[in-house]
Amino acid sequence: MKRKILVSACLLGHKVRYDNGDVPCLDQRFLKWYEEGRMVHICPEVTGGLPTPRPDAQLVGDRVMTGAGADVTKEFDIGAQAALKLAQHHDVALVILKQDSPSCGTLFVYDGTFTDTKTEGEGRTTALLRRHGFKVFGEDQLDEIERELALIDAG
Numbered sequence: 001m002k003r004k005i006l007v008s009a010c011l012l013g014h015k016v017r018y019d020n021g022d023v024p025c026l027d028q029r030f031l032k033w034y035e036e037g038r039m040v041h042i043c044p045e046v047t048g049g050l051p052t053p054r055p056d057a058q059l060v061g062d063r064v065m066t067g068a069g070a071d072v073t074k075e076f077d078i079g080a081q082a083a084l085k086l087a088q089h090h091d092v093a094l095v096i097l098k099q100d101s102p103s104c105g106t107l108f109v110y111d112g113t114f115t116d117t118k119t120e121g122e123g124r125t126t127a128l129l130r131r132h133g134f135k136v137f138g139e140d141q142l143d144e145i146e147r148e149l150a151l152i153d154a155g
């Protein structure tokens with residue numbers, strides 16, 4: 001049986017983003033993996049106890065802050081730990097998370113100035129998963145993911 005893939009819930013159309021929205025990934029390859037029953041999902045921020053909708057938050061140094069100055073690091077880290085547990089429980093082949101998010105970003109995140117400026121970096125959940133050896137990709141890296149999955153599935 002093919003191994004599972006952990007994905008950001010908002011990529012599957014769950015309305016869990018800070019603005020109450022979603023960002024469904026409609027690429028045929030992503031949909032095929034979903035239809036094969038390979039996906040397990042999580043929204044680390046909601047699992048960490050934050051509401052939807054919620055204030056926009058960004059990484060600021062080693063903390064996660066809202067634009068109004070509230071420190072939500074604890075909630076983000078609870079969510080990251082839950083994602084790690086899920087990935088370990090299912091022994092996932094790899095992880096696909098939503099690019100740019102302070103939890104799920106894999107290559108880029110917002111720079112903490114709340115000026116709509118992105119910078120290279122990774123979200124709290126991505127960083128934790130990588131520290132534990134999981135391969136984490138953004139939804140904008142599907143060619144790479146497809147190659148990696150083919151290798152993993154071939155065993």
Ligand code: SF4
Pocket residue numbers: 008009010011016017018042043044045046098101103104
């Ligand atoms: S925390 Fe991740 S899964 Fe949840 S809305 Fe943000 S990007 Fe999507």
